[in-house]
Amino acid sequence: MADKYAQLVNQGLGRNVAKKLGLPQPAVLRRYQPGEPLITGPILVQGSTAGADTLATQLLAWDLDVRRHPVPREKLGAIILVLDELERPEDLEEPVLVVGASLRDLARGGRVITVSRPASETDSPAAAAARQGLDGFLRSLAKELRAGATGNGVLLAEGVQIASPSALAAVRFFLSGRSAFVDGQFLKISSPSGELPRDPEKPLAGKxxxxxxxxxxxxxxxxxxxxxxxxxxxxxxxxxxxxxxxxxxxxxxxxxxxxxxxxxxxxxxxxxxxxxxxxxxxxxxxxxxxxxxxxxxxxxxxxxxxxxxxxxxxxxxxxxxxxxxxxxxxxxxxxxxxxxxxxxxxxxxxxxxxxxxxxxxxxxxxxxxxxxxxxxxxxxxxxxxxxxxxxxxxxxxxxxxxxxxxxxxxxxxxxxxxxxxxxxxxxxxxxxxxxxxxxxxxxxxx
Known part of the structure; x- marks a missing residue:
């Protein structure tokens, strides 16, 4: 079923009228098409942990363009915030504000992804506060994004590292057009199991x-x-x-x-x-x-x-x-x-x-x-x-x-x-x- 209103406000006169009147302007979402790039534009990987380094290396292995530090006024395809070693609420401040300063450079249909660990009863009160705080941060940020951009999170259970196949697969899913209508959500990786497909275009071959x-x-x-x-x-x-x-x-x-x-x-x-x-x-x-x-x-x-x-x-x-x-x-x-x-x-x-x-x-x-x-x-x-x-x-x-x-x-x-x-x-x-x-x-x- 066609959304005629969305079609109207995304072209010509309808777009101009909607903008002047302050009407909702739902963006055309970036959806998956076989053969198209995983994402267009550089990916800013923000974080100082070994997990951030590992993820950046893996993204480079996928032939993606990676930045470890913001480049002023460079359009970004995605921002990935790796906070897999959060221990105190104070640890959120610097990386979160760096991401905030880069949001204006996020391209249409861009992606913001957090990689962290879920709060648990075995955490110290400070660690649990920081990790649960990131949950509220990400869900709120997702409501602020515009132009078809989305924000989602990957949660690593105890014993699971960012290099585990399912963690990398979740990052890849959230980066891609396959997740166009998934927004403000978290996926928990509960075990290091999994196997990345030899052919990303045919991940279910033989099934x-x-x-x-x-x-x-x-x-x-x-x-x-x-x-x-x-x-x-x-x-x-x-x-x-x-x-x-x-x-x-x-x-x-x-x-x-x-x-x-x-x-x-x-x-x-x-x-x-x-x-x-x-x-x-x-x-x-x-x-x-x-x-x-x-x-x-x-x-x-x-x-x-x-x-x-x-x-x-x-x-x-x-x-x-x-x-x-x-x-x-x-x-x-x-x-x-x-x-x-x-x-x-x-x-x-x-x-x-x-x-x-x-x-x-x-x-x-x-x-x-x-x-x-x-x-x-x-x-x-x-x-x-x-x-x-x-x-x-x-x-x-x-x-x-x-x-x-x-x-x-x-x-x-x-x-x-x-x-x-x-x-x-x-x-x-x-x-x-x-x-x-x-x-x-x-x-x-x-």
């Missing part, structure tokens, strides 16, 4: 993936993105969506499986299909979901049970079947689609918010189970995404939802798909039990 709810909308875009990144894809959806499902399956050279995922044997049927067609199953994306909105005072059993059954209970049953199978071993990946509604809530969506909040709880509790078989499970929580579903929202409410984030626009289905493809890759093996919000940094609750 077999299943996507539920794949006939249209976000699910179809997920299937396309996984295929683009090298995976063989099994597309799952209801028999009633068979025609659309077959069309997308043909487009991505995948196979279609018409299946109601609420069936008790759905997990087993998915496994059998994937193994029969591809000899393996590496990735499962739980995308299928529905809404049945009503105020709780008017909610009936059918609306409640349908949403919980499809959005949450089906995922739990399928995951149980996957974990019990010898065919889901090695380095399996599960990625679930949650929602910011499950974080901040939404009027008239008690059932939907409960189901999506439940998905996030399921992901966190299932992380050790996946780790035991060498795998990971994570979730992506979209905010307002331009789909057929959001097109049915009344105009005024739709406009409010579109503008109520730091990027002042709705995301695209491809934005959700890019985040899922990253979390499904071997490079993200050190990320487990996390929820990544793809919401443009919603003003409330994200």
């Amino acid at each position: 077999a993936a299943v996507v539920t709810g794949a006939a249209r909308g976000i699910g179809a875009h997920i299937a396309r993105t996984l295929h683009r990144d090298g995976a063989a894809v099994v597309l799952v959806d209801l028999p009633v969506a068979g025609e659309h499902l077959a069309a997308v399956a043909n487009e991505v050279k995948g196979t279609a499986l018409q299946l109601d995922i609420t069936r008790k044997d759905a997990g087993q049927r998915i496994l059998e299909h994937a193994v029969q067609r591809h000899g393996r199953l590496d990735i499962v994306v739980h995308n299928a979901g529905i809404t049945r909105d009503k105020l709780l005072a008017n909610m009936d059993q059918s609306r409640w049970s349908a949403v919980i059954g499809i959005n949450l209970a089906a995922q739990l049953r399928i995951n149980e079947a996957l974990l019990a199978s010898e065919h889901f071993r090695g380095a399996p990946r599960i990625v679930s689609v949650a929602s910011t509604s499950g974080i901040a809530g939404n009027r008239g969506q008690t059932n939907y918010a409960a189901s999506k909040g439940g998905v996030m709880g399921m992901v966190r509790a299932s992380a050790p189970l996946l780790a035991a078989v060498g795998g990971t499970i994570n979730a992506v929580a979209p905010g307002f995404i331009e789909t057929e579903m959001t097109e049915r929202i009344p105009f005024a409410l739709r406009e409010i939802a579109r503008r109520a984030n730091s990027l002042q626009q709705g995301g695209r289905p491809a934005d959700v798909a890019e985040a899922i493809a990253f979390l499904a890759s071997d490079a993200a093996a050190g990320i487990n039990g996390e929820v990544l919000r793809v919401c443009g940094q919603n003003m409330v609750g994200a």
Whole structure:
């Protein structure tokens, strides 16, 4: 669905009028295109630790232009602030102010990334204060950025260094156009696991993936993105969506499986299909979901049970079947689609918010189970995404939802798909039990 307002204020007379009236001017975001550079312009790496030196060396190995000190009035593609040894709040002052002085030189669609360690109960009070303070700093800074620039953070758990594959992969993801609608968020790297792809354009080469709810909308875009990144894809959806499902399956050279995922044997049927067609199953994306909105005072059993059954209970049953199978071993990946509604809530969506909040709880509790078989499970929580579903929202409410984030626009289905493809890759093996919000940094609750 096109955002006609955004198109209007980004060209000619509309742009001039919006500027004079002080109207929102959502920028055209820098999104990933195969073959394009990871980022355009130099990257300023700010920090005096060994981790900062290591990261700068790695960026140079990726043939990127790196600066260790600001060059006045030089346009920057990105600023990376490495504070992996924070011990006191006073340690924030100098590097943060250096970054602040460089922000005016950040190019359109630029990136600001922090690399730090999360506050923990074992830290000294001063260290915990400094590390949690950086969290508030980054989220606030992201709200100040303009022209399609974003700010995100990489958190290194105890024992994880910046040179670990998943830490480098997270930096690369945040630098790239794949993270266009991810803003004000943190990704925690919980282990040094992972393997950077030999071919960054095909990070899923040789993998077999299943996507539920794949006939249209976000699910179809997920299937396309996984295929683009090298995976063989099994597309799952209801028999009633068979025609659309077959069309997308043909487009991505995948196979279609018409299946109601609420069936008790759905997990087993998915496994059998994937193994029969591809000899393996590496990735499962739980995308299928529905809404049945009503105020709780008017909610009936059918609306409640349908949403919980499809959005949450089906995922739990399928995951149980996957974990019990010898065919889901090695380095399996599960990625679930949650929602910011499950974080901040939404009027008239008690059932939907409960189901999506439940998905996030399921992901966190299932992380050790996946780790035991060498795998990971994570979730992506979209905010307002331009789909057929959001097109049915009344105009005024739709406009409010579109503008109520730091990027002042709705995301695209491809934005959700890019985040899922990253979390499904071997490079993200050190990320487990996390929820990544793809919401443009919603003003409330994200």
